[in-house]
Structures are given as C-alpha cells and as structure tokens.
Amino acid sequence: MTTKETAMELTIVHLYPKEMNIYGDTGNRLALQKRAEWRGIAVDIQLVGIGDRLPDGADIIIGGGGQDAGQGIIQDDLQHKAPQLRALASDGVVMLMICGMYQLFGRSFTTHQGEIIKGIGVLPLETTGGEVRMIGNTIYDTLYGEIVGYENHSGVTVLDTGAQPFGRVVRGDGNNGGDGTEGCSVQNVFGTYSHGPVLVKNPQFADELLRRALQRKYGTVRLASLDDSIELAAHAVATMRPR
Template sequence: MSVLTLAHLYPREMNIYGDTGNVLVLRKRLQWRGMDAKVVGVHVGDPLPPDTDILLGGGGQDAAQGEIGRDFVSRGAELRAMADDGVVMLTICGTYQLLGHHFLTKDGRRIEGVGVLDVITTGSDQRLIGNNNIDTDWGRLVGFENHSGLTDLGPGAQPLGRTVAGRGNNGKDQTEGAVRDNVFGTYLHGPVLAKSPRFADELLSRALARRGEDPELEPLDDSLALGAADVAVRRPR
C-alpha cells in the first residue's frame, strides 16, 4: 500500500480559514483508493521530513505570519531544493506570499520571501474578499479569498487560473495564483481542495509519479464535492 508523506507547515498558526482541510482531503482521497498518507506537522524549529511528497501551507492572521516568517525564510535553501527536486507544494495565501521574492508592506517595509515562486506582493488598503472560482487546466477551482496583499507574477511563474467572479492575485489582470513546475500558490481558502476534486487528484498523481509509481488514480464519486462547489459559486460575494 502506497503511503505518501504530507508535510503540513505551521498547522496551528496558518489555518485561519480551514486550510488544514486540504490535508484531510488528500489523505481521504488516498484512503478511498486503498492508499494512505503520513501527515507530519511542521512547527517553528521542526525539521522538514526528508521524505516529503507533498508540502502544504495555509493562511493566517498578520500576527501569526510575523511569528513564523523568520522560521520560514530560514528554510529557504531547503525549500528551493525541494521545489527543484519536484516535491509537490500547495500553499495558500500567507504561505503563497512567503514563497515569493518579497512582500512590500503598505508602509514600505520589505519582508523577504524564499524565491521559490517568481512573484512579489505589495500591501494595500484594498481588501479582496468574497467567494471566488477560477478556470484552470484541471477544471474549476472554488474557494474564498480574503487578502489585502496584491501579488504580481514574474516571467518565471504562470497563473494557476483566471478569475471568473473574484479579484484573484491583484484585482487587475484576472490572474489567480501561481504555478512553477510542481509548486502551486493560491489565495483560495475554503479549503479549496474540498470543492475542487480534480485538482486534488492532480496533486496526488504528481506526487506518485515523482516516486516512480503509477499516477493513474481510480475514479471516485465526486458528486457531493461538485455539488458543494455549485452552491458556493451561486452564493453572492
């Protein structure tokens, strides 16, 4: 039985909008197929598991991000090496921003990132908030955005998708999230994978392929998840 290692970054501090649910979704979708996941919580000062297959991080309040920011940046070389080695990463909101080059606050303070994703974020007085769904190569992704950091993509990153109803990365260019190889960043909370089953399976398939295992996954009945996505899309922002 295949067992994937899921490294969950800062599960206490970076879970303000239920992003831990992404970990639960991936593990359950493996279990439904006769596989499983070993979930390792990574707190400040903890080592990253050397056998990490999927790295997940969520969003948090600004105070929480300050507490973990130095720890995250101290892992920069290791995170860049993991990305270069094809480790699958899904980062939401705050950890998405920290994967970029830097965050420039609205008062001009520069917070360094780790440079895994070719993005920069600038603080603003504008808050982008509400239900959002985006068109991607893996179907529709559905979640909830709530951020005042405006993110712009450089040439080394592609958008995860295009916004249909929400504001996305910056409220200007209709992009949402960023992709580089097996690294994904997005502002979609919710948790996003609960209502985006095809994307959840894409992450699992990539992790299995990287290990040299069969990436083809047995189909599941996703009618409940897709129905929940339909309801969320119809709700007013």
Template sequence: MTGEPLTIAHLYPHQMNIYGDHGNVLALQRRAQWHGYEPEVLEVHPGDPFPARADVIVGGGGQDSGQSKVTGDLGRHADEYRDAVEDGTPVLLVCGMYQLFGRAFVTSEGERLPGIGVLDLETTGSSKRIIGNVAVESDEFGTVIGFENHSGRTVLGSGGRPLGHVAKGRGNNGTDGTEGVRYRNVIGTYLHGSVLPKNPRVADFLLETAAVRRHGSFHRGTPDDARADAARRVAASRPR
C-alpha cells in the first residue's frame, strides 16, 4: 500500500550544496519512508516557479559566489516564501540559505546581498572562518550535533529566538553563545555534517509538522536510529 505523499522542495541544489547539505534531503526522504509516507523531492532551480505544493522546504549552504547567483531569483519569490513561513510551512535553512532568508548578508569584500527578510537577522562576512565540531543545547531538540565552517557573523533581532546555545563551538557569531534561529516552523542553522542524519529529532519535527499540515495527523513509524546515535557519539567525542 502506498503511503500518504509528502513533497520536499530542495532549493538551488547546484548552487547551494556545500559540505554535504544534500544529505538533509536524503535523510528526510528515508525517514519519511520509515514513518510510512511517500516522499517526493522537488528541485527548485533559478528561474523555476515558487514551489507552492511543498510540504517541507530545505536550503543548504554555498560559497559567496553561489549566494550571489541565487539572490535575485530568491528575491523574486520573497513574498511567497514569507507567506509560506507565516502559514506554518516547515523549513530547514543551512548556512548560506539561512543568511539569505534574513535581512541582508554583507560579504567580506563589502558587497551587500539583500536577503528576503523572512527572518529577523543580519549577517556580516569576516576574513576569519569559524570551523569545528559543535554541540548545541536546545530546549526543543536536546543536544544538536554538527560541524560549522563559515565566515559569517549573524546577529539575531527580536523577531526570532536561537535554535540553542553552544556547549562546544562558536555558533552564530562567536560572541553571544547562540546558534541558529527558530521562527514559527523555520529552523536556521550553521550546522553542516549533514545536520539531519545525526539529529533525528530535528528531522522528525519537520516531517511531523508537514504531515499534520497536509494530512491532519502524523503516523509515527519505528525508525532504527542506532547508526544516528553512533554517529552522534563519535561526533560529540571529537575535539573542537
């Protein structure tokens, strides 16, 4: 019997897919199947229409050049993304897409890339990168494990709250102890790795939210998280 469908929109997979962020889409696909759903991945490329039928939206990281290539296209659909977020669509944004969903990203060379203003945050590039293993303590998801590699320094406004606070790592800017952002059903983060395979609670939040919005309920399966748990233990034990 075919499970209920869920559509995962993957934003700009060629330009914004650094440090294995495509693994987040793969993790959502597999976990959706384990929960009994039938996932479909909809790739969104520059020039494509807004993914109006998406149940989950996922965007990854990219170099400054990649961000420059998608900024204008993303801006064409700013109102539609804003409406989707305000309507409760679950969204995962990693690194570059996290930055571009804010108000602006100023590169280390001083170029100002306008964001789409969905998230109340702004990012400034730095000549010094923040690199290393990260552990984030989140009231919502417990300990979130990942790897950061970014030059951006992101400061949150009052319109969002952090995903969590860093127990190990530098996080949003290396100074205020925050990592990522939570706003409605949006999760923004600097964590690569990919982040979802090692953090099933985060992945299942996105899937459950999507299923409830589309089908009215979430039918939880019995995923085998032994490998995810092992990966978390290894990652948590590695030095910064």
C-alpha cells in the first residue's frame, strides 16, 4: 500500500537550536522542511532545547555544530536524553548530526585540555581535541553521490574498526586528516563534519533522509522529483573553489 504524498506528514526535531547552531547548520532544517513541503508533505518543526522533552513521533532529528562552550553547556541535558535517543536510533528514526553534535553522538570527546565530555554512544567512535584546526572546502565520495561542504573543526575523530564511514575524503581532512574516512553512519543515523549546510547543495542526500523517514512511517514511497537546477549549480561551483 502506498500513501499519497499529500496525506503524509513529518515531524522534524531540531536539537539544541540555541546552543548548537554555528555555521548555518539551521539551513539543514530549512532544506528538509521546504523539500517536503514542495511535495505537499506537511512538516511539523519541533525545537528541543535544554530541559525540553523530546516529542513523541519524531521522524527526523537534526543537530548542528557548536562552539566548545556550547558542547559544555548541553552535555548534562544530552545525557538525560541519551536513553531515549538511543532507543529512537535503534528504532530507525532518521538522524543527521553535524560537527559538534556528531562528536557527541560518539562515545566521548576529550578536549584539548584533557576534559572528557561524555557522548551518547549512538555512533561507534571517539574524538579528541587536536592542535590544528581542519578548515576548508570539502568533497566526499558517499553512497549518496558526491557531497560538497565546508569543514571547520579541531576534533580528531577515529571510528571503531569495521564502522561504516559516511564517505571517503576526496578533498579535505574528514574525520581526522589521516585515514581518509569522513563521518559515520549506523542504520538511519548520519554524522558528518560537513557544514555548508550539507543538505542545501546536496539535494540527493536531503531527499535520501526524507525518503528513509517516510518509508519508516508509511512503507514504500516514491518522492516526486523537484527542479534542482539551482542546488546543482551551487554544488558544481563548490567543487571548483579553492580549499
């Protein structure tokens, strides 16, 4: 049985929009919302901050990069939400975590000063603060095609053996500037260092997230195609700019 797009709806949860929202990552929310609405799919946006309850029925959960201070401020609250987030992740809820939130979805983040911030262990990885900031335009090769973005982090992330990276680095540093991996994915949970914001110039990946969320909720779906000529033009330009 297939449901008509016009009868569908999605609940998108934005985690810590105040504390973790640097480098335009809020654009990911807008990309998901608009690309759903342009197809007649209703979208309910829920902003979830410190002390707020995770709403029932979340279909997509997103989180952005933040400053070190932001990570410190949210860590206790995140631990409080951790059991629920872990349950939602294993239940197949689609999640996209960028940079700082990506790090905290791993097991731990050890800052440059040696302080250990506990992660929630959804992704099989650990991060340590490095001395060198990894900054610049990026290109990754992923299962969802070529992904362009911009990275800006000093955290060095190492995936567990056998863990699935989000992609391979074509240009840039990715997880650690050494092993060529970038990001991580487990089931429907994606973590990446890519700002840009990552979904706006990589519409095929934005649609992949929407498709997975709708599939989980409604069974087999086919997304109507959109005119992505502007998105793809911006993508093409990004591949040609200096690091």
